[in-house]
Amino acid sequence: MITSNTKENIRNFQDDTEEKKAIQFEDFRREVLNDYKLAHLSRQMSLLARREVLSGKAKFGIFGDGKEIAQIAMARQFKEGDWRSGYYRDQTFMLATGMTTPKQFFAMLYGETRTELNPDNGGRSMNNHFGSRLIDPDGNWINQAENKNTSSDISPTGGQMPRLVGLALASKLYREQPELNHLKSFSKNGNEVAFGTIGDASTSEGLFFETMNAAAVLQIPMAVSVWDDGYGISVPVDLQTVKASISKALKGFEKQKGDAGGILIFEGFGWDYAGLCQMYEEGIRKCREEHVPVLFHVKELTQPTGHSTSGSHERYKPKERLEWEKEKDGLLQMHKWILETKLADEATLNRLETEAQEEAQAAQKEAFREIMTPIREEKTQLIEMIRTKKMRLPFMGRRTDQCHN
Amino acid sequence: MPEYSEDAPLVPGREIIRDNFDALFAKDPRILTLGEDTGKLGDVNRTLEGLQEKYGEWRVRDTGIHEATIVGEGIGLALRGLRPITEIQYFDYLLYTLHVISDDVATTHYRTKGGQKVPLIIRTRGHRLEGIWHSGSPLSMVINSVRGVHVCVPRDMTRAAGMYNTLLAGEDPALIIEPLNGYRIREKQPSNFGEFRIPLGIPEVLTEGTDVTLVTYGSCVRIAQEAITQLRETGISVELIDVQTLLPFDTKGIILNSLKKTNRIVFFDEDVPGGATAYMLQKVIEEQGGFYYLDDKPVTVTAKDHRPAYGTDGDYFSNPNAEDVYEAVYDMMGVAYPEKFPPIY
Secondary structure: OEEEOOOOOOOOOOOOOHHHHHHHHHHHHHHHHHHHHHHHHHHHHHHHHHHHHHOOOOOOOOOOOOOHHHHHHHHOOOOOOOEEEOOOOOHHHHHHOOOOOHHHHHHHHHOOOOOOOOOOOOOOOOOOOOOOOOEOOOOOEOOOOOOOEEOOOOOOOOOHHHHHHHHHHHHHHHHHOHHHOOOOOOOOOOOOOEEEEEEOHHHHOHHHHHHHHHHHHHOOOEEEEEEOOOEEOOEEHHHOOHHHOHHHHOHHHEOOOOOOOOEEEEEEEOOOHHHHHHHHHHHHHHHHHHOOOEEEEEEOOOOOOOOOOOOOHHHOOOHHHHHHHHHOOHHHHHHHHHHHOOOOOHHHHHHHHHHHHHHHHHHHHHHHHHHHHHHHHHHHHHHHHHHOOOOEEOOOOEEHHHHOO | OOOOOOOOOEEEHHHHHHHHHHHHHHHOOOEEEEEOOOOOOOOOOOOOOOHHHHHOOOOEEEOOOOHHHHHHHHHHHHHOOOEEEEEOOOHHHHHHOHHHHHHOHHHHHHHOOOOOOOOOEEEEEEOOOOHHHHOOOOHHHHHOOOOOOEEEOOOOHHHHHHHHHHHHHOOOOEEEEEEHHHOOOEEEOOOOOOOOOOOOOOOEEEEOOOOEEEEEOOOHHHHHHHHHHHHHHHOOOEEEEEOOEEEOOOOOOHHHHHHHHHOOEEEEOOOOOOOHHHHHHHHHHHHOOHHHHOOOOOEEEOOOOOOOOOOHHHHHHHOOOHHHHHHHHHHHHHHHOOOOOOOOO
């Protein structure tokens, strides 16, 4: 098992000249600050969307708060042609890869039915249920090799695992079977990684063990991230998983030197931006090149707003745990790390946080305006029809102007 | 439709399936199959005999015993442009992956509002063997949980092969349940393997008749044929219809047209009472409007409210037989013509 836990700089700048090093450093700094802002944008979206549900403007909400940093680190390795099969905590990953936008996130929350506004599910699924539009209106496949692809999410957790095996297996076939070489819009030599995400508690499902075993036998580019926030709704990890750790539990699956099968296991901490970036860079490179399955166990994640809008985590998490979650919040830890490494000052970070909040609010307002506009128009039309007595009431078989008699 | 040369031999059903897959695999490199004992053995019923040697270990592949993953592999491969045919060794094991088919395969096109498709074929075999887990056909369990997936129930291997050809010409997900006792029964060998197509949603009238319409599918077709031969000797003319696919179901109203002629109808299968026969009854009597053409109450002939027993007597009483079909039809005629068809007992 490779444990990634670092406070060191995540890049070695090995260019020879000071000038080149300075440019590289500036690029790196910009990337980090973009990531910081994105993490806050996603958090603000979660907070705002929760408010929209609790105030009655949307029906239900389930969010990815507390998982932002790890998903940003993972997204850095996600390339064109790659696939995701995940679940409803992945909004930050979807934003970071460019597969969704803040406005689409809110359109999904409101149950928007127009696919040009809610391309992921057109109102058929709850929020945070993503799915790339893989076929055109005539039913033909679009070019997958040049796009980033996400298979369509389903709510029953664990259910994303079986299809993930197939998505990874396809890369194996495209690499091993020369007679498939002509299918260039689907693969480039099988270089595509299938990224899976699953909550720690859902790893208790039989589907998880069944599919991890199959992947270990098949040796396919399947990269599974386990988001471990210590709970499955109210049930803590020690009641879910042997040794209270999925990476410890899967020790026997680990590929050792000389083994034909097996998986690589990485461990990281959900608040450790630099360590997570390193972990994903190394793990995904091996997965892509060698077609070896990888498990990333991301521990010490938090869930600031609880499982969903249907409940409150204050009911089952002890006070100490709630305090710990505040302290270990990935956003706070990244803030501290940026200041410690002197990548930016407090004022810069505050400005980015404000910008993120404003962007989230603007996206929410616009998405709400878009869903309400046709409803308001129809309401106006209806009132007008009633007012001008042009409407026939079908159950009476009479015109409204006759109803008064 | 299947074409036959003048001297077409009668060959075991498994060879028809095998030769049809051979033609399909040769034609399209995207087609592959995977499942338990699928590769080296060529399926426990030898319907893929020799195909791994011919097409390689990745295209005709052995898997572990993990039905949910088998179907999952099929979903992923289908999403990425390939044409997988995933094997569930026996119909009974479908339960171990029914959640995957129901939650994922069946809803993909719907839940993305037409943004994704899963051109996956799930292949299995069932009906009329022996015992609690290897007999019976809980079709209602399947059709009521996988709306969005075609469910094909061919009566023989020529029909099954024609359905594979149809499904591979399209891109919808489908489940095919081959009749397990049909692999050794000889059928006339078609000459156009990989080409002939059996349409979905179109029942076939196998025997024309005037007194009663008898609707069934799969292995029950042969039992029904046995019963109607005896009924004919008694002077009762039965119109036998094989529905061929349960989802979609009789999209042209062929069963209703038959009922308009006979005014009496029996639905027959080996699911539980109120199972797939109730589904067919609802389709024909309520949806197609068959109610208005009935001279007598519609009847269902099914297995019993328990899983079939293994012992020979228990099996006989658990599963419906030609005698049960005979009695149901005869009794119905007795209502209309009591003097001509007096009670048997």
